[in-house]
Amino acid sequence: MAAVASSSSSPHPHAPLFFPMQPAPHQPPQPSAAQFALAEIKGHVCLVQAQLTPQGQVSAALAAADVHVFAHVFSTQFRFSHAAAVHPADLRIIAPVPAAQLLHEEHSGVVFLARELNLRLHQLQRQRQHQFQHQHQQGLRRPRAAGQVRAQTSAC
Structure with missing residues (x-):
C-alpha cells in the first residue's frame, strides 16, 4: 500500500502535499473594508457582505461584484452560505447595515442581526414574494367558462 507523501517542513505535518490548503466552507476569506448590506440578488432579498462605496453601492460599476451571501x-442568526460573482445588473443594494446593528463572528462565519433589521429583512422578503406571486398570477388566470374567452388584441 502506498503511503501519502507529506513533508516535515510543512506547517501541517499530516497534510498531504498534493492538496491545496483551502479555508473551510463556513470560513470565507474576508475582503478588506467589506460592509454588510441588505441586497436583492436576481429577485431574492438577502444579507450580503461586499465592497461598498460611501454612497452604499457596489464599488465595481461594470465588472462582476464579489459578494458573500449569508443564509x-x-x-436573528445568519451563516455564511457562499461567495458569488454577481453582475451589477443582477444586484441592488437596498440598505447598508451599520456595524453597530450586527455581530460578526469571523471564525465561525455567523452573523447576528439586530431585531429591527431582521424584521425589515423579513418585510422586504415578503413584499418581494408578494410582488412575484402577483406578477405570475396575472398570466395564469383561466377564462370563467368555456366559450367566454375574450379575443386578445395586441396593443401595438
Missing part, C-alpha cells in the same frame, strides 16, 4: 439560520 438565514435561526431567529
Whole structure:
C-alpha cells in the first residue's frame, strides 16, 4: 500500500502535499473594508457582505461584484452560505447595515442581526414574494367558462 507523501517542513505535518490548503466552507476569506448590506440578488432579498462605496453601492460599476451571501439560520442568526460573482445588473443594494446593528463572528462565519433589521429583512422578503406571486398570477388566470374567452388584441 502506498503511503501519502507529506513533508516535515510543512506547517501541517499530516497534510498531504498534493492538496491545496483551502479555508473551510463556513470560513470565507474576508475582503478588506467589506460592509454588510441588505441586497436583492436576481429577485431574492438577502444579507450580503461586499465592497461598498460611501454612497452604499457596489464599488465595481461594470465588472462582476464579489459578494458573500449569508443564509438565514435561526431567529436573528445568519451563516455564511457562499461567495458569488454577481453582475451589477443582477444586484441592488437596498440598505447598508451599520456595524453597530450586527455581530460578526469571523471564525465561525455567523452573523447576528439586530431585531429591527431582521424584521425589515423579513418585510422586504415578503413584499418581494408578494410582488412575484402577483406578477405570475396575472398570466395564469383561466377564462370563467368555456366559450367566454375574450379575443386578445395586441396593443401595438
